[in-house]
């Protein structure tokens with residue numbers, strides 16, 4: 021698994037590429053869940069503070085609590101969000117053991133976090149516990165591995181060259197892309213009124229070198245590179261560059277990543 025504490029400083033290079041998913045989450049939230057003054061919103065696995073920061077701007081009369089289990093990510097969030105503005109609170113917590121009372125939160129959101137939990141079921145049960153009856157859950161997850169190109173390239177380039185336990189966790193990162201399985205997991209964890217829509221995030225770079233700079237700077241493939249002698253690093257770059265060729269369009273590298281936006285309501289029994 022990624023060590024998010026180690027990746028925290030450089031993670032923000034990906035933020036512009038992920039921002040459109042916040043817009044999709046906000047739209048879903050606005051059309052489905054009426055919020056009133058004092059509503060409590062929880063951003064789970066907030067990382068460097070998204071979508072918590074945007075929620076705080078959009079709903080200034082609500083309280084936003086942003087949690088993550090990687091303290092370094094929260095330090096970056098505090099820095100990026102200019103300390104803690106009133107009404108926005110950051111806290112270190114595991115999504116699988118939330119230090120919140122039951123029936124306390126109106127809405128829970130998460131952008132590309134929940135599928136990474138060690139136990140997704142435990143996380144969803146925790147969310148159901150802390151949500152108010154009929155409270156809403158809105159989150160995004162990656163779709164299937166074939167439509168998650170940048171992680172698939174990394175997976176394919178390193179396959180057979182490094183130990184299995186150092187391979188990127190492509191299967192885990194995309195497991196919730198299976199709609200049927202995700203729908204049934206949500207139901208068994210206490211949710212109903214489940215809606216799933218598919219969307220695409222296009223990561224656009226002026227060329228392959230700019231993409232590669234981002235990969236290296238963010239350290240996203242560092243756990244894999246650490247397993248290979250430096251003399252072989254350039255081969256990996258060349259392999260990935262050739263996998264990226266079909267995505268060069270109009271002189272730019274345009275990488276589409278499919279993802280799902282999932283909305284669900286805490287069931288009342």
Ligand SMILES: C[S@@+](CC[C@H](N)C(=O)[O-])C[C@H]1O[C@@H](n2cnc3c(N)ncnc32)[C@H](O)[C@@H]1O
Pocket residue numbers: 024025035038064065066067068069070071087088089090093113114115116130131132133136137138
């Ligand atoms: C891909 S990042 C997404 C961060 C942010 N939501 C965004 O979209 O920019 C995933 C985040 O999930 C957090 N995370 C992973 N497992 C977690 C858990 N069990 N509890 C809380 N946070 C977790 C990581 O620390 C990391 O910050």
